[in-house]
Ligand SMILES: *[C@@H]1O[C@H](CO)[C@@H](O)[C@H](O)[C@H]1NC(C)=O
Ligand SMILES: *[C@@H]1O[C@H](CO)[C@@H](O)[C@H](O)[C@H]1NC(C)=O
Ligand SMILES: *[C@@H]1O[C@H](CO)[C@@H](O)[C@H](O)[C@H]1NC(C)=O
Ligand SMILES: *[C@@H]1O[C@H](CO)[C@@H](O)[C@H](O)[C@H]1NC(C)=O
């Protein structure tokens with residue numbers, strides 16, 4: 376009961392946000408580019424020879440277009456953020472941009488993918504962060520063609536938002552999967568985490584070179600509380616501390632990276648991160664946080680639970696739309712939880728740019744006025 380009331384309140388809040396920010400169907404940023412894994416994938420894996428695939432029922436059971444390749448019952452977190460930003464449509468997957476306007480952005484995220492190139496190979500192969508960046512370069516040159524020159528493309532791309540949510544698979548799938556990957560024999564957890572952050576930061580710098588100025592970086596969730604991980608360790612319900620502390624280490628280093636980049640690029644860029652605080656969001660609002668809604672892992676045509684908004688987890692690994700909604704709203708507007716974003720929420724990140732644009736407009740108007 377309490378949960379239903381909470382959900383209704385969340386939905387009302389969401390509706391209010393949409394009215395407040397989405398007026399006249401004009402989005403707050405002209406474009407959004409998405410990098411990541413299954414938490415953000417919207418169909419890039421559908422034609423890949425990988426077992427990290429979900430373009431079948433019951434996935435998408437609560438999504439208007441059905442099973443699109445989203446690893447949840449409804450919208451992903453970034454889908455909901457996309458709506459909060461006022462976009463009329465979801466951002467199309469790189470694998471199928473036909474019929475979509477790439478000037479509004481592209482989603483490169485791939486289920487199973489990691490920061491490291493080899494992550495996900497045991498599932499058949501995913502599109503790693505480096506390859507996602509290569510795909511972005513293809514889109515950037517298409518945008519340059521559309522706009523008439525690489526310079527115009529660069530100017531345009533500087534106005535976009537760049538969302539990066541990746542790293543979970545580098546731990547769950549790679550480091551803590553020694554049967555398939557040697558990394559835990561090569562690195563200590565501390566060294567591995569440092570190597571991940573360094574590789575992530577190289578990719579963020581490469582993105583900066585091709586126009587990215589506003590970044591939303593996502594921390595990792597409590598990996599040790601994922602049902603799949605608990606089953607593997609046979610913990611009989613309790614979370615796996617080793618994996619939670621890996622996520623915690625990653626998140627601390629991500630916070631430090633955000634500080635470092637905000638200092639280094641204070642003249643032209645802004646980086647924020649979300650979900651890096653130790654207790655990012657409590658699961659207490661949900662009546663079921665330890666078992667997935669699909670009791671046997673959302674295999675094709677399986678019947679999921681009825682009360683999906685009571686559950687944190689949809690399948691063995693991925694959260695429900697209800698959980699995504701809570702996370703997206705906290706990332707967008709941290710009014711209810713100040714610690715959820717750092718150093719500001721997405722709403723303020725967007726405002727920050729608008730101020731710069733206003734100054735610029737004022738400058739050009741006064742220039743024109745003196746002519
Ligand atoms: C590609 O996207 C378009 C527009 O969203 C959609 O109508 C079409 O079904 C998609 N094609 C495939 C193969 O998914
Ligand atoms: C990972 O792949 C990218 C893109 O294919 C490549 O540029 C990069 O050098 C690779 N990184 C490593 C560590 O092999
Ligand atoms: C598992 O947890 C349940 C509930 O907390 C408890 O009743 C049961 O004895 C535990 N089983 C084992 C093997 O520890
Ligand atoms: C979900 O609904 C079923 C009946 O449809 C009920 O038996 C079950 O207790 C509910 N679960 C929760 C967590 O509310």
Ligand SMILES: *[C@@H]1O[C@H](CO)[C@@H](O)[C@H](O)[C@H]1NC(C)=O
Nearest residue numbers: 733734736737738740741742
């Ligand atoms: C606009 O520019 C003028 C002249 O440079 C300045 O006096 C004024 O404060 C500016 N207005 C805003 C809103 O920045």
